Amino acid sequence: VRLWFRVRDFQFFVVEELAVLSNFMARIPDKIKSIDGSRETLKLAVRIIDLWFVGTPNKSEQAQMVIVDSEGDQIHAICKVDQLKSWKADLKENSTYVMHNFKVVKNDGQFRVCEHEYKLVFIGVTVVREADLHELPFKEFRFVEFGNVVAGNFVAGLLVEIIGVVDQVLFRHVS
Secondary structure, rough: OOOOOOOHHHHHHHHHHHHHHHHHOOOOOHHHHHOOOOOOOOEEEEEEEEEEEEOOOOOOOOEEEEEEEEOEEEEEEEOHHHHHHHHOOOOOOEEEEEEEEEEEEEOOOEEEHHHHHHHHEEEEEEEEEEEOOOOOOOOOOEEHHHHHHHHHOOOOEOOOOOOOEOOOOOOOOOE
16 A cells, blocks of 8 residues: 655644644643542652651662642652662752652551652652752641640641640659
8 A cells, every 4th residue: 555645744744743742741740639549650740848768778778758749739759779779869859850650559557757648659660850840839847736746636647747845854764
C-alpha cells in the first residue's frame, strides 16, 4: 500500500499530533488531597519541607520526606535504599520539584508524620525533576497545645509539634 499526500497536509498532521501529545505531557499536576490509592501515575508539583535519612550512611539508608503542594496539603514520601542512589544528590529540603509515578501505600505505621491516609514510595519508574515553583508554601508549623496532649486530645501515633511550657522535670530511681 502506498500513501500519497501533500507535504503541507503531512506537516499539519504532525503539528496537530505534537500539540495533542504536549497537552498530555503538560497535564495539570494532581493535588495531594486527591491521592486515594486508586492510581500510581501521579504528577505532583511539590516542595520538600522536611527531609531526613534513616539507617547507616552508604549501607541500608533510606530518605524520608514530607512534601507539600500548592494548597498546603502534606504527604509522607519514602525513597528506599534501592532508589536512593539515583536521587540522594538531587533531593534537597526547601527545593521544589515535579515528581511522577510512585507506589501509593497506606500510611498505617506505628508513627505517622502526616495526617494523610496514604504515603508515597519511590519506585524504579519514579521521575523527579527540580523546577522553579516559587508559589509553593514553605514549612508551616502546626503546633498543638501541650494541654491538649496532656488531656488526651490528639491523634495517637501522629507526630506533632508541641507548644507550651515545661513546668517540672522529675527523675526517680526505680530498682
